[in-house]
Amino acid sequence: MKRICCSILFCFQIILFNLQSQTILINEILAANSKINYDGFGEKDDWVEFYNPSEDTIQMSGMFITNDSLNPTKHQIGKKSENWTKINPKSYTLYWLDNDPEQGQRHISFTIKKKGGYLALYDRDTNIIDYIMFGKQTENVSFGKITPESRELGFFKKPSPNQENKNGLRINMKPSQVKFSLAAGFYKSPQKISLSVDKNSDIYYSVDGSVPTTKSKLYTQPIQIDSNTVLRARIISEGYMPDIITNASYFINEKSELSVVSLIVAPKDLWRKRKGIYTNFEKRGMEVPAYVEYFDTTSDGSFKLSISKSAKTRIAGKTSRRQPKKSFAFFATNDDRKGERFNYPVFKDKNIDSFGGLWVRADATSGRNVSDLWVGERFKNELLYEVNKQMNGEVDMQAYEPVSVFLNGQYWGLYNLMERKGKDFIYNNHGQKDVDVLTSGEAKAVAGNINEYDQMIFYIAQNDITTDSVYQKIASKINIESYIDYWINETYCGAKDIYVNIRYWKSKAPGSKWRWISYDQDSWYTSQEKSLNYYLDKGKVFLFERLMKNQTYRNQWINRMCDYLNKGFRADNVSSLVNQITSRIENEVLRDRDRWSDSMLYIRKGERIKWINDYAVQRPKFIREHIIEYFELENGISDIQVIQNTNMGRVKINSLEIKDSFWTGKYIENIPIQIEAIPNEGYVFDKWKSRRLPQEPLITVKTKKNKKFIPIFKKIE
Numbered sequence: 001m002k003r004i005c006c007s008i009l010f011c012f013q014i015i016l017f018n019l020q021s022q023t024i025l026i027n028e029i030l031a032a033n034s035k036i037n038y039d040g041f042g043e044k045d046d047w048v049e050f051y052n053p054s055e056d057t058i059q060m061s062g063m064f065i066t067n068d069s070l071n072p073t074k075h076q077i078g079k080k081s082e083n084w085t086k087i088n089p090k091s092y093t094l095y096w097l098d099n100d101p102e103q104g105q106r107h108i109s110f111t112i113k114k115k116g117g118y119l120a121l122y123d124r125d126t127n128i129i130d131y132i133m134f135g136k137q138t139e140n141v142s143f144g145k146i147t148p149e150s151r152e153l154g155f156f157k158k159p160s161p162n163q164e165n166k167n168g169l170r171i172n173m174k175p176s177q178v179k180f181s182l183a184a185g186f187y188k189s190p191q192k193i194s195l196s197v198d199k200n201s202d203i204y205y206s207v208d209g210s211v212p213t214t215k216s217k218l219y220t221q222p223i224q225i226d227s228n229t230v231l232r233a234r235i236i237s238e239g240y241m242p243d244i245i246t247n248a249s250y251f252i253n254e255k256s257e258l259s260v261v262s263l264i265v266a267p268k269d270l271w272r273k274r275k276g277i278y279t280n281f282e283k284r285g286m287e288v289p290a291y292v293e294y295f296d297t298t299s300d301g302s303f304k305l306s307i308s309k310s311a312k313t314r315i316a317g318k319t320s321r322r323q324p325k326k327s328f329a330f331f332a333t334n335d336d337r338k339g340e341r342f343n344y345p346v347f348k349d350k351n352i353d354s355f356g357g358l359w360v361r362a363d364a365t366s367g368r369n370v371s372d373l374w375v376g377e378r379f380k381n382e383l384l385y386e387v388n389k390q391m392n393g394e395v396d397m398q399a400y401e402p403v404s405v406f407l408n409g410q411y412w413g414l415y416n417l418m419e420r421k422g423k424d425f426i427y428n429n430h431g432q433k434d435v436d437v438l439t440s441g442e443a444k445a446v447a448g449n450i451n452e453y454d455q456m457i458f459y460i461a462q463n464d465i466t467t468d469s470v471y472q473k474i475a476s477k478i479n480i481e482s483y484i485d486y487w488i489n490e491t492y493c494g495a496k497d498i499y500v501n502i503r504y505w506k507s508k509a510p511g512s513k514w515r516w517i518s519y520d521q522d523s524w525y526t527s528q529e530k531s532l533n534y535y536l537d538k539g540k541v542f543l544f545e546r547l548m549k550n551q552t553y554r555n556q557w558i559n560r561m562c563d564y565l566n567k568g569f570r571a572d573n574v575s576s577l578v579n580q581i582t583s584r585i586e587n588e589v590l591r592d593r594d595r596w597s598d599s600m601l602y603i604r605k606g607e608r609i610k611w612i613n614d615y616a617v618q619r620p621k622f623i624r625e626h627i628i629e630y631f632e633l634e635n636g637i638s639d640i641q642v643i644q645n646t647n648m649g650r651v652k653i654n655s656l657e658i659k660d661s662f663w664t665g666k667y668i669e670n671i672p673i674q675i676e677a678i679p680n681e682g683y684v685f686d687k688w689k690s691r692r693l694p695q696e697p698l699i700t701v702k703t704k705k706n707k708k709f710i711p712i713f714k715k716i717e
Contacts, residue, residue: 023052023054023058023129024050024051024052024058024060024087024121024129024130025050025051025052025053025130025145025148026048026049026050026119026120026121026130026131026132026144027049027050027051027092027144027145027148027165028048028049028142028143028144028145028156028159028160028161028165029046029047029048029049029112029119029132029134029142029143029144030046030047030140030142030143030159030161031046031112031113031114031117031134031137031143032046032114032137032138032139032140032141033045033046033047033140034139034140035140036140036142036159036161037159037161039096039098039103039107040103040104041103043098045096045097045098045100045107046096046097046098046111046112047094047095047096047097047161048065048094048095048097048108048112048119049092049093049094049144049161049162050087050092050093050094050095050121051091051092051148052087052088052089052090052091052092053090053148054089054090055089055090056089057086057087057088057089058086058087059082059085059086060077060085060086060087060093061077061078061079061082061085061086061105062076062077062079062124063076063077063121063122063123063124063129064076064077064121064122064123064124064126065077065095065108065119065120065121065122066110066119066120066122067110067111067112067117067118067119067120068118069118069120072120072122072126072128073122073126074109074110075101075108075109075110077095077105078101078105080105081105084104084105084106085105085106092161092162092163093106093162094106094161094162095107095108096108097110097111097112098111099111114136114137114139115136115137116133116134116135116136116137117133117134118131118132118133118134119131119132119134120132132144132153134153138155140159141155141156141157141159142155142156142159142160143155143156144156144165144168145165145168146165146168146170147165152170153170153171154168154169154170154171154241155168155169155171155241156168156169157169169239169240169241170239170240170241171240171241176197176198176199176201176235176243177197177234177235177243177244177246178195178196178197178203178205178233178234178235178243178246179195179196179197179246180193180194180195180231180233180246180248181193181194181195181196181222182248182250183248183305184247184248184249184250184262184293184305184308185250185251185295185303185305186251186254186295186302186303187250187251187252187253188252188253189252189253190224190225190226190252191224191225191250191252192222192223192224192225193222193223193225193231193250194222194223195219195223195233197235201235201237202218202219202235202236202237203218203219203233203234203235204216204217204218204219204233204234204235204236205217205219205223205231205232205233205234206231206232206233207223207229207230207231207232208230208267208408209230209232209264209265209266209267209407209408209409210232210266210267210268211232211245211266211289212232212233212234212236212242212245213236213242214236219233225250225252226252227252227409228249228250228251228252228254228406228409228410228411229249229250229252229409230247230248230249230250230262230264230408230409231247231248231249231250232245232246232247232264232291233245233246234246245291247264247291247293247308248293249262249264249293249406249409250409251406256404256588257297257584257587257588258297258402258403258404258414258584258585258588259294259295259296259297259303259401259402259403259404259417260294260295260303260403260404260405260406261292261293261294261295261360261403261404261405261406261415261417262292262293262294262295262405262406262409263290263291263292263313263328263330263405263406263407263408263412264290264291264292264293264408265288265289265290265291265313265407265408266288266289267408269288269289269290270288270407277313277314277315278315278326281315281321281322281326282321282322284314285314286314286315287312287313287314287331288312288313288314289310289311289312289313290310290311290312290313290330291308291309291310291311292307292308292309292310292311292313292330292342293305293307293308294306294307294308294342294344294346294417296344296346306344306346307342307343307344307346309332309340309342310332311330311331311332312330312331313328313329313330313331314328314329314330315327315328315329316328316329316359316361317361317362318500318520320361320362320363323362324596325362325412325413325595325596326362327359327360327361327362327415328359328360328405329357329358329359329420330357330358330359331356331357332355332356332357340356341354341355341356342354342355342356342357342358346358346399346401346417347399347400347401347419348401349389349399350399350428350429352399352419352428352429354428355419355420355424355428356420356424357420357422357424358417358418358419358420359417359418359420360403360405360415360416360417360418361400361415361416361417361418362413362415363381363415363416363522379578379581379582379585379612380493380521380522380524380612381400381416381519381520381521381522382400382416382581383574383577383578383581383612384397384489384492384493384518384521385397385398385399385400386577386580386581387564387568387569387573387574387577388485388489388518388568390567390568390573391485391563391564391567391568391655392655393485394479394481394482394484394485394515395482395485395486395489395515395516395517395518396425396426396429396482396515396516396517396518397517397518397519398418398419398420398421398425398517398519399418399419400416400417400418401416401417401418402414402415402416402417402584402585402588403415403416403417404588404591411591411595412595413592413595413596414585414588414589414591414592421503421517421519422437422446422447423435423437423447425517426505430507430515432507432509432512434448434507434508434509435447435448435505435506435507435508436448436449436450436452436453436505436506436508437503437504437505438450438453438503438504438505439502439503439504440499440500440502442499443457446503447505448508452477452506453504453506453514456474456477456478456514457542457543459473459474460474460542460543460546461542461546465546465547465549465550466549466550466551468552471547471550471552471553474547476513477513477514478513478514479513479514479515479516480553480556481560482513482514482515482516483514483516483543483544483547484553484556484557484560485516485518485560486516486518487535487544487557488557488560488561488564489518489521490518490521490531490535491531491532491535491561491623492564492569492619492623493521493523493524493525494524494525494526494527494529494531495521495523495524495525495531496523496525496534497520497523498535498540498541500520501518501519501520501521501523502516502517503516503517503519504516504517505517524615527614527615527618527619527622528618528622530626530630531626532626532627532630533630536548536630554631555671555672558627558668558671559654559667559671559673560654560655561623561627562624562654562665562666562667562668563653563654563655563656565620565623565624565666566656566665566666566667567656569616569619569620570620571613571616571617571620574612574613574616575613575616578609578612578613578616582609620666624637624666624668625637627668628668633668633669633670635668635669635670635671636669636705637666637667637668637669637705638666638667638668638669638703638704638705638706638707639664639665639666639705639706639707640653640664640665640666640667640703640707640708640709641662641663641664641706641707641708641709642658642660642662642663642664642665642708642709642710643661643662643708643709643710644658644661644710644711645661645713646659646660646661647680648679648680648683648713648714648715649677649678649679649680649683649685649711649713650677650678650680651663651675651676651677651678651709651711652674652675652676652678653665653673653674653675653709654673654674657678667703668703669702669703669704669705670702670703670704671702671703672700672701672702673700673701673702673703674698674699674700675698675699675700675701675709676697676698676699677697677698677711677713678697679697679713680713682715682716683713683714683715683716684713684714684716685697685711685712685713686712686713686714687712688709688710688711688712689708689710689711689712690708690709690710693709
C-alpha cells in the first residue's frame with residue numbers, strides 16, 4: 001500500500017507535507033545541473049537545499065538523507081566538523097547529491113535522477129522530518145516550494161541556491177497536450193490543421209521550429225499549411241509551467257526516394273552568436289534540445305512515421321564541422337542516456353531495434369586525389385562497410401542508411417543515418433556493458449581506463465614478439481582477426497589519418513580481448529600508395545609494427561589480405577557494390593548539389609565513380625607487389641584455380657568459401673594457405689585429384705605458380 005500511495009504522489013507531484021515539527025524543510029532541488037553552480041571541486045553536481053524557518057540554530061549531523069523510502073538510513077550526515085553541518089536561523093544550506101562523500105560532509109553517497117524520484121530527511125531516531133516527491137525534471141530548472149509557508153511545489157527557471165525561491169511556476173495537476181487534427185507525414189496538397197485540447201486553455205504555436213511561448217502565435221483558427229512546415233504547439237497558462245509540446249513535420253508535395261529524418265531545433269539554438277551549435281561548431285559536445293522524426297520508406301513508396309521523440313542534438317564530425325553542411329548527432333532524452341531510446345530497427349542488415357543515439361553524417365570531406373584537392377565520392381566509407389559484410393569481417397563497423405535530412409522543414413541534404421560508435425554501439429552489437437573504450441594511437445580512454453592496454457603494450461616492448469610464447473600471450477589479449485581486418489581496411493585505402501579515426505574496446509569480463517572499430521574510411525590516397533612503409537617504418541603504429549615481426553601473424557595478415565583482394569576488393573565486386581550504392585542515391589546527389597552549390601563535389605558527372613573503379617582495378621595488383629617488396633620475399637604471385645562440382649561440395653581457402661564451379665584467385669608464393677574440402681549433405685570427401693596433395697579434406701600447402709585444387713566427392717551409399 002505504501003508503494004501505491006507513493007506512485008500516486010509521484011505521478012501528480014502532489015504537495016509535500018511535514019510529518020514532524022517544521023524544523024528543517026527540503027526547500028529546493030536541482031536534478032540536472034549543467035551550468036547553474038559548482039561545488040568546491042569545480043564539479044556541476046546536482047543538489048538539495050534545506051531551509052531552517054525557526055529562530056534557532058539546528059545541527060544536522062547525525063540526521064539521515066535518503067532517496068529510497070524503504071531505506072531511511074541510506075546516508076547519515078557526518079559529525080567530523082559540526083560547523084559544516086549546522087544551519088542558522090532563517091538560513092539555507094546546500095548538500096551535493098554526487099555519490100562522492102569523500103569530498104566532504106555535505107556530499108551525499110547517492111544521486112537523484114532527472115526522470116523523477118523521492119528525497120527525504122530523517123532525524124537521528126529515523127523519524128521523518130520532511131520529504132519531497134518529484135517527477136520528470138528539466139535541465140537547469142530547479143524544483144521546490146513556491147514559498148515555505150504555502151508548501152505548494154513548483155518549478156524555478158532561475159534556481160536560487162542558498163537563497164529564497166522566487167517566481168515559481170506552479171504544477172498543472174492535470175497536464176494536457178495539444179492534439180493535431182492531422183498526423184505528421186507526407187501530403188500531395190496543402191492542408192489545414194486544427195488544434196484542440198481537453199480543457200479551455202490558450203494554445204500557442206510556431207511554424208519555424210521555435211519553442212512556443214506567450215510571444216508566439218495564439219491559436220484562434222485552423223492553420224494553413226502550404227509547404228513543408230514543422231508545427232509545434234502547447235498550452236501556456238499564467239503562473240503555471242507550460243505543458244508538453246506537441247511536434248509534427250508536414251511535407252507538402254515532397255518527393256524523396258530515401259527515408260527522411262526531420263530535425264526540429266529552435267532557431268536560436270542553431271544560429272545564436274555564442275550559443276548556437278551551427279555558429280559555434282568548434283565547441284565540441286555543445287548540445288541543444290531537439291525533436292527527431294524518422295519517416296521510413298515502405299514497399300509501396302509511401303512513408304511511415306517510425307520515430308517521433310524528444311532528443312538532444314549537437315554538431316558531429318571532425319573536419320566536416322567546418323563545412324557549410326554539417327553532421328548532426330542526436331540522443332534520446334526524457335531521462336539520462338541510460339534510459340530513453342529510439343526504438344525502431346533502422347538498419348535492415350542488423351538485428352538491432354533500440355538506440356540511445358544516432359547521427360546523420362554529412363560526409364563532407366571524404367578523400368584526396370593526387371593533386372591534394374578535397375573531393376568526396378559520398379560512398380567510400382559505405383563501400384568498405386559492404387565489403388566487410390561480404391567478408392564476415394571481424395572489425396566492427398557502423399551500419400548506415402542513406403536519408404534525406406530536413407532541418408525545421410528545410411531540405412538540408414543527403415546524409416547517411418548511422419549508429420553511434422560509443423558504448424551503446426558495443427552493447428547493441430556485442431551485448432557488453434562494462435567496457436574499456438580507447439581512441440587514438442596514444443590510447444586515450446573514452447570509457448573505462450587504459451590500464452590493461454598499457455600493460456599489454458609494455459609487455460610487448462619488453463619481450464621478443466618473434467617467439468611463439470610471447471605471440472600467444474598477446475593473442476590471448478587481442479582479437480587477432482579484428483586487428484588484421486582493421487589494418488587490411490587501412491592498407492587498401494592507403495589511409496594516413498591513422499591517429500584520428502581509430503577506436504578499440506574490450507569487455508572487463510575475464511578472458512575478454514581487444515577489438516577494433518573501423519570508421520570514417522573516406523581518406524583514400526592513390527592506388528600506388530605504399531601503405532606498409534608509412535605504417536611500419538619509424539614505429540608510427542607500434543602494435544602493428546611489432547606484430548608484423550612475428551611470422552605467424554604476418555602470414556595470417558598476408559593471407560587474409562589476399563582473401564579480401566580475391567573477393568571483397570576484387571575489381572568486379574567493387575564495381576558492382578559502387579553501382580548498388582550510387583543507384584540508391586543518384587537523384588538525391590543532384591538535389592544535394594543544388595542545395596549546397598556543389599561545395600562538397602560528391603559525384604561530378606561520374607568522374608569520381610570512375611576514379612573509384614580505376615582504383616579497384618589497380619590497387620590489388622599493387623598491394624600484392626608491395627607486400628613482396630616490403631617484406632623482401634623471394635616469391636612471386638601464385639595463380640590458384642579451384643574446379644569443383646558445387647552440387648556435391650565446395651572448397652574453402654583460408655577464410656573464403658568458394659561457391660563457383662570454376663574460380664581463380666591470387667596468393668603469395670610459399671606463404672602457407674589452408675585448403676578445405678567441404679561436402680554437401682549426402683556426400684563425403686573422397687580425395688584430391690592431384691596425387692601430390694595430402695589426401696585429407698583439410699590441408700595446409702605452400703603455393704607455387706599455377707596451382708589447381710580439384711576435390712572429389714562421392715555420394716553416401
